[in-house]
Amino acid sequence: MTTVTNQRALDGLRVLDLSRVLAGPFCCMMLGDHGAEVIKVEPPTGDETRGYGPPFVNGEATYFMNINRNKRGIVLDLAGEAGRAVVRRLVQSSDVLVENFKTGTMEKWGLGYAELQAINPRLIYCGISGYGRTGPYAGVAGYDAALQAMGGLMSINGELGGEPTKTGIAFADLTTGMFAAQAILLALQHRNRTGLGQQVEVSLLETVVALMHPHNSNYLNAGVIGKPHGNSHPMISPYDLVDTADRPLYLPSGNDGQVKRLGEVIGRPDLADDPRFRTNRDRVAHRAELLAIVAGVFQTKPAMEWCRLLWAAGVPAGPVNSVDEVFADPQVLHREMVQEIPHPKLGTLKMPGLPVKLHGSPGAIRRPPPLMGQHTVKVLRELGYTEAEIRQMLDAGVATQGEVESDAVALP
Numbered sequence: 001m002t003t004v005t006n007q008r009a010l011d012g013l014r015v016l017d018l019s020r021v022l023a024g025p026f027c028c029m030m031l032g033d034h035g036a037e038v039i040k041v042e043p044p045t046g047d048e049t050r051g052y053g054p055p056f057v058n059g060e061a062t063y064f065m066n067i068n069r070n071k072r073g074i075v076l077d078l079a080g081e082a083g084r085a086v087v088r089r090l091v092q093s094s095d096v097l098v099e100n101f102k103t104g105t106m107e108k109w110g111l112g113y114a115e116l117q118a119i120n121p122r123l124i125y126c127g128i129s130g131y132g133r134t135g136p137y138a139g140v141a142g143y144d145a146a147l148q149a150m151g152g153l154m155s156i157n158g159e160l161g162g163e164p165t166k167t168g169i170a171f172a173d174l175t176t177g178m179f180a181a182q183a184i185l186l187a188l189q190h191r192n193r194t195g196l197g198q199q200v201e202v203s204l205l206e207t208v209v210a211l212m213h214p215h216n217s218n219y220l221n222a223g224v225i226g227k228p229h230g231n232s233h234p235m236i237s238p239y240d241l242v243d244t245a246d247r248p249l250y251l252p253s254g255n256d257g258q259v260k261r262l263g264e265v266i267g268r269p270d271l272a273d274d275p276r277f278r279t280n281r282d283r284v285a286h287r288a289e290l291l292a293i294v295a296g297v298f299q300t301k302p303a304m305e306w307c308r309l310l311w312a313a314g315v316p317a318g319p320v321n322s323v324d325e326v327f328a329d330p331q332v333l334h335r336e337m338v339q340e341i342p343h344p345k346l347g348t349l350k351m352p353g354l355p356v357k358l359h360g361s362p363g364a365i366r367r368p369p370p371l372m373g374q375h376t377v378k379v380l381r382e383l384g385y386t387e388a389e390i391r392q393m394l395d396a397g398v399a400t401q402g403e404v405e406s407d408a409v410a411l412p
Contacts, residue, residue, distance in 0.1 A: 021047065023176040037072075052064065069341075103138045113127075128204075131147075131203055239252045265313050337352055343369075377394075
C-alpha cells in the first residue's frame, strides 16, 4: 500500500519562469502542480496570452488562466538594467530558469547561461526555441503551426487526398512543454549526483520530428513517405471512425483476437475466419470491405451502447465526444479532471485537473493563475529590497504593482 505524505514531489524547488505564450508556461505549470514554487516574470505589456480571446471572463483570458496556475506573478521591464538586476538576484535562490526568448536575447541582456551559471552553479537553465539554438534557422522565431508544417506533421494529417491540416490543439507547443519538464527533471537528477546544474534545450522542430512515429521510421528505413489518411490508420485495420445511430465512434482494433471478438459482438462470429480479414495485413488490404460490413451493423445502436458491448468483450472503442460531453463524462469526473478553485476576480475558476497522479506525494492546484503583477511587491520584499527601493522601481516603471496584492485565495 502506498503511504501518502504531506510532501509534494517538487516541494522546495524554485522555478523562475521567464517564458511566454504556451510551451514554457505549460512546462512551468506542470512543475508547479507538483509542488515547485514558480515565479512568473511578465513584461509590462503582459504575457501575450492575456489578450488571446475571446472568450474572456471578467476581463481575464481563459487561454492564459488555463496554463498559469500554481504560479506567483511579477512584472519586470527587462529592457533596462534595473529589471535585469532583479532577475540576477532571483537566480541566486532559484533552482530552475525557463525562457523562450529569441536566440541571443538573453545573452544580449547579460542573462545567458554562462553569466547566470557564474552566479548560481546549481542552476538548471532551460531554453525553449522554435528550431534550436544553433544551426541555420537558430535565429528564426518559432510558432506552433509553422513547426507543425515544417516538422512534417501537417503533411500526414488531414483527409486522404485533402489539403495538409494542423491539429486542433497546439501540438508542437504542448508536447515541447512536456519534453521541457522532462529535461528539467533529468537535469535535477544529474544535479543530485554531481551538485552541478546545466543548460538544457528543447525545440518545437525537434519535438515534432521525434514524435512523427511511425512516419519517421517508415521513411528512414523503408523509404516510404507518409501522407494523410484521414481517420484511418495506414498500417492497422480496423482502426477507423464508424457511424452509429447517434454519433461517430472510433474503433481501434489492434490485433487478431480483438477482431474475432468484434465479430462476435456484431453478430458475425465468422468475421475473423474470412480470408480477407484473418491477419492485419489482410485487413489493411481489404479495409473498405471490412468497414462496409461493420458500418451496416453499427448504425443500429447509439455509440455508448456499442461501447459498453465492445468493452465487455475486450474490444477498444470510444465515442466522439464534444468538449461539453467530455467534462460531463462520469469517468472524467471520477478522476477529478474538473476542479474548482477560488479566484480573486472571478470568484470561482474551473480548471482541468492534474493528469499525473502520484499516490505517495500527490500534486495539487494550490494557486489560481496570477493577475498582472499580483506578487511583484511581495517578491521584491522577499529578495531584500527596501520599501524605498521598491517605490523607486515602481515609479520608474522597472516593476509594476498589480491591482490585487493578496494571497488570500491561495489553496492549502
